[in-house]
Amino acid sequence: MTFAQKVIQFNNQLxxxxxxxxxxxIMNPYKENGQASRIMQEFYTKYYNDNNNRHLILGINPGRFGGGVTGVPFTDSKRLKAVCGISYEGKETHEPSSVFIYEMIAAFGGAEEFYRHIYINSICPLGFTADTKDxxxxxxxxxxxxxxxxxVYDFITWNIQTQIDLGCYTDTCFCFGTxxxxxxxxxxxxxxxxxxxxVALEHPRFIMQYKAKTKQQYIDKYIAAFRSNIPTLNYKDSQEL
Structure with a gap:
């Protein structure tokens, strides 16, 4: 099975x-939203249809306006359409974390280049909501x-081991959130x-909410961390010299 097929199977059975x-x-877009399942399959088939290993990023858990809607971590409907070229029907969603991630991905070299080396998921692969008093x-x-x-502790431990087994390197894991x-x-x-x-990096939501004026510094920090800790990137760079 390709990396894409393994991720799709994982999500559909999640x-x-x-x-x-x-x-x-709990939010499970793959069971609650037929569109999310379709989007997710298109996304991973587009960017992960190979047998290459990736380095893993672990966020917290999906949010209501990003992965909780599209089924793709840190990808809201606007970035899904504009950057990934995948259709979305219904009310558009805007997630600040997604804005930062895709600006960083653009600086990295674009979605195809980024996803060739990196796979994003979360410590808990399903998100949560709480009911307020009002x-x-x-x-x-x-x-x-x-x-x-x-x-969810057992669910989390099962998830992380399963993410690794999809084809992720274990030398370095990147964590969103310090x-x-x-x-x-x-x-x-x-x-x-x-x-x-x-390797822990400031969470995209924190950056967009509290450090937006210095956002470029965090984009640079992200890319430097990836290039310092992903050997395949260093090998690629040396081949281009």
Whole structure:
């Protein structure tokens, strides 16, 4: 099976059967949204239809306006259409994290070049929402309560090992988030030994919300981290000299 076929199979079979804390809901776009399943298959077939290994980025969990809608991590409907050339029907979604990621991808060399080397997923592959007192639905992260973390712990450990088995290198894993996501992943990695090294980068949402004026510095930092830790990039560069 190609890398794309393995990811598509994983996503189509993805399900959480455990018990969540009261007031917490799970998002599974592949089961709740037929369009997301179609988009996801087109995306991975376009960029991952080979047998090459990739380096893994682990975010937190999908959000309501990015992966929770399109089925593709850090890809909202606007970037899906404008950059990836994949159709989307319905109300367009805008996710600040997606804006940053695709600006960084453009600086890296474009989507085809980026996805040739890197595969993005999340520590928890399905997202969560919480019900507020006034009846609104908001994004919720796996680490936002000890009860939720405990509920999905086994799901998370299964997910990370499965992501590796899709064809991901274990010398270096990149982590989106230098706070709770990094802390959780490092502790888990100490216990499970998934990766030799974890390189944490500021989360795209944090950058767009608090550091937008210096966004280019973070784009440069991302690309420098990738080029310093992905041997295939260094090999490619040396071949071009």
């Amino acid at each position: 399900d959480f059967t455990g018990t969540l804390p009261p007031g917490i809901n 009846g609104k639905e908001i994004n919720y992260n796996y680490y936002d309560s000890k009860e939720l973390t405990a509920s 706070g709770k996501n990094e802390t959780f992943l490092r502790k888990l990695n100490d216990a499970k030994g998934y990766f030799k090294k974890i």
